[in-house]
Amino acid sequence: MTRFEDIKAFAFDIDGVFTDGLVLAMPDGDLLRQFNSKDCFAVRTAVDNGFPCAIITGGVSLSLVHRAHSLGIGDEHLYMLSKDKAEDLLHFCRRVGVDPAQVAFVGDDIPDIPAMELAGLGVCPADAVAEVRSAADWVSEFNGGRGCIRDLVERVLKPQDRWRFDPKNPWKGSHPAAITQYAQHTGKNV
Numbered sequence: 001m002t003r004f005e006d007i008k009a010f011a012f013d014i015d016g017v018f019t020d021g022l023v024l025a026m027p028d029g030d031l032l033r034q035f036n037s038k039d040c041f042a043v044r045t046a047v048d049n050g051f052p053c054a055i056i057t058g059g060v061s062l063s064l065v066h067r068a069h070s071l072g073i074g075d076e077h078l079y080m081l082s083k084d085k086a087e088d089l090l091h092f093c094r095r096v097g098v099d100p101a102q103v104a105f106v107g108d109d110i111p112d113i114p115a116m117e118l119a120g121l122g123v124c125p126a127d128a129v130a131e132v133r134s135a136a137d138w139v140s141e142f143n144g145g146r147g148c149i150r151d152l153v154e155r156v157l158k159p160q161d162r163w164r165f166d167p168k169n170p171w172k173g174s175h176p177a178a179i180t181q182y183a184q185h186t187g188k189n190v
């Protein structure tokens with residue numbers, strides 16, 4: 001197990017990690033998910049402080065793409081419809097030039113286990129399935145969508161003195177189009 005202070009990059013599953021695992025099935029087939037803003041703030045802070053971050057999920061949704069972008073995770077680090085999470089994690093590691101041993105991967109269900117084992121720090125939320133809890137190097141005391149990501153990111157960034165924020169460049173956790181509409185509507189320079 002790699003120590004928190006030696007982690008250089010993160011990769012996350014979505015359902016059950018960023019969320020509580022529940023999805024709202026819409027009539028058009030899309031699935032709506034609820035994200036925890038505190039977890040998302042932590043990921044944005046990690047990105048802003050130079051930690052490459054990836055999302056590796058079996059799911060797919062345009063709203064997920066927008067959410068990833070708002071976290072500072074570009075398309076090049078977004079792996080949707082993933083069939084082999086370990087292979088995608090390896091691809092991400094090669095792309096950013098970080099050894100898998102220096103990556104923390106967070107997952108909650110059986111398809112995540114190979115990526116957790118490949119990563120130097122395999123993490124899961126408290127309510128991950130039993131097989132994942134057994135495979136994890138570290139189990140957060142917080143559930144998916146309830147702070148497990150915040151917990152991990154703070155433990156990694158703080159000892160590296162990289163839990164830092166730029167007050168002049170606050171995180172805007174909104175879709176860019178919404179920011180543009182707001183600016184146009186109010187005349188504010190945001």
Ligand SMILES: [Mg+2]
Nearest residue numbers: 013015016108
């Ligand atoms: Mg999951």
